[in-house]
Amino acid sequence: DRWVQQIVPVLDAQIDALAGTPSVQIMDPRDDAVRVGANEFEIGYLAAEHLISLGHRKIGWVMHNLKLPQRRLAGSLMALREAGVSHDDAHVRGLEFDSDFVAGGRRSIERWLRESSGKLNCTALIAQNDMVAIGAIQALREYGIRVPEDMSVVGVDATRAGECSTPTLTTVSIPFEEIGADSVHMLIAMINGQSYSPRCARLWSPSLKIGGST
Secondary structure (H helix, E strand, O other), X not given: OHHHHHHHHHHHHHHHOOOOOOXXXXXXXXXXXXXXXXXXXXXXXXXXXXXXXXXXXXXXEEEOOOHHHHHHHHHHHHHHHHXXXXXXXXXXXXXXXXOOHHHXXXXXXXXXXXXXXXXXXXXXXXXXXXXXHHHHHHHHHHOOOOOOOOOEEEEEOOOHHHHHOOOOOEEEEOOHHHHHHHHHHHHHHHHOOOOOOOOOEEEEXXXXXXXXXX
C-alpha cells in the first residue's frame, strides 16, 4: 500500500548509510545485515498450530506483503501442511494501512466482508499484530460476528492493548526485552573489535499467550 511504498525505501537508505559503522539491526527482515529479532516463522507456526488444535480448518490472515509478515505466513502454512489441512489463497488478505493499525485492521475486514456478502468463509483469523486484531474484532462485531463463538482471532506482540480488549486477545508474544539486550551486547562487542558475519542473525523464539479471543 501507499504507506509501505513510501517508508521501505527510506529505511533501506538509512541502513545502507550505516555501511562500515558498527551496527545491529533489530527486527530487520534483510538477510545481509547483522541482526537480532524474533523467529518470524515460529510466530506464524504457533498461531496456526493453536487454531488447528481448537478444530479450525479454514484460517484467514490479514497482513502486509512484506518479508516479516510473509515469513509468519510461511510458518502458518507449514503447520497446516503438517496437520493435513488445505490452504486457500483467497484467505490471505492484504492490510489496508496508512498509519493506524487498528483502523487498518478494521478496514481490511470490512472490505473482505463486503466482497463476500458478509461472510469470510473461514472460522479463524491471524492478524499481523495485536492492533490489527483489535480492529478486525471491531469490524466483525459490527457485522454480528462474535469472537470467539463465531470467529477466533490471534494477534502478535502481546501488547497491553490486547490485554485490555474485549475479549482479551490470544496473541504470540515476542521477547522484546531479550532482543533489545542481546542487540546492545552485540553492538558493544562490535565496537570492541569483534566481528560477525554480515548474515549473522540471532532469532529469539516466541511464545503463545492464550486469551479470550480463541
